[in-house]
Amino acid sequence: MLDKNGIAKRIAKEVQDGYYVNLGIGIPTLVANFVRDDIEVEFQSENGVLGMGPFPFEGEEDADIINAGKQTITTLPGASFFDSATSFAMIRGKHVDLTILGAMEVSEEGDIANWKIPGKMVKGMGGAMDLVASAENIIVAMMHTNKRGESKLLKKCSLPLTGVGCVKKIVTNLAVLEVTPEGFKLLERAPGVSVAEIKKATEGNLLIEGDIPEMQLI
């Protein structure tokens, strides 16, 4: 089974040379730490920066330079700043190559829910609805089950949706899965996790074809 860093490490393998990538808050943010250093990638943050770098050294924080998680950041050579309308032109106009975001639920049809629990929690969708409605390459990073042990990979989402039919790939602490017209296709198992365990933790239709390889994290 993977921890959050493990999920991020596996997703980092999906990042290719020349990609512009938008990382959501939470596990997705960790992906930046594991991208191979022999490829060129630029990270976009929807509050208006392309070419995001690591956190600043202590004492060098600048209140005017933050990411979408409101964390202080730095920029790398080649970076640029822009307004919010331009930022979402990059997203809606499909100029961003890969979007990685978290989710509360994903359905076997690729629907995603991640912004509201009626009566309990409403933080808002932020940029998530724009991202999922537009991006062609969306990877969801999340735990396979919630805190109560219930599956987050469902036949139908129970929470208010963020987008419909948009998720293509999911990386969880247990598995890598692809959303297909027939349901969740199991691509890889996390180290030490059996197909039976994944099946038990998946409420939606799970397609298992042949031998399922274990993830390679290096």
Add this chain to the structure above:
Amino acid sequence: MINKKINTVQQAVAGVTDNMTLMLGGFGLCGIPENAIAELVKLGVKNLTCISNNAGVDDFGLGLLLQERQIKKMISSYVGENDEFERQMLSGELDVELTPQGTLAEKCRAAQAGFPAFYTPAGYGTEVAEGKESREFNGKMYILEKAYEADFAFVKAWKGDEAGNLIFKGTARNFNPCMCGAAKITVAEVEELVPAGELDPNQVHIPGIFVQRIFQGEKYEKRIEQRTVRSRE
């Protein structure tokens, strides 16, 4: 040169009355019109509708107006870091219109650019699309979103000149340029106000035509929400 300079923050908020709709720039606490917000609190105007990506934190930014119950309705994309906001929303005291962030930016920009409405794929098939016209273009579904109509836009820039030209810094730019000229009156506050002629026209982000009033803020606290650093090793 048409001079837009005003000398006091009182002049900045002059004309704001109860029940008005205001746009306020900023992302979290980054690039917010600190001085105008403080003055709106003092002015005591009530029943405001505020269009702003976030609602500040409990004791800063728009959180100050929320604490005084001056806001009737908030139009935002994300309200995560404000307990008082969440309390007022869940109790029904505050009307909240949650809007996808890119749609919020574009509804401002459309107002600025003279478009009454536009189609976007964001929110199709979700609660956001309820009651809105939807339409297919090239095999994909879109919803119709209308431009905002606001009385005042309060924005914050880094530098400006007396002609109202603005230059922003870093990610403090965010929604500010989209809101300039998107309301009946745009009020810009800047950290440094210089005479016309001192800004290089090549470097201007927002031309003064979109700004009706400009003033230099008395002070900027520029609070950091999440101070994240790395060690020097």
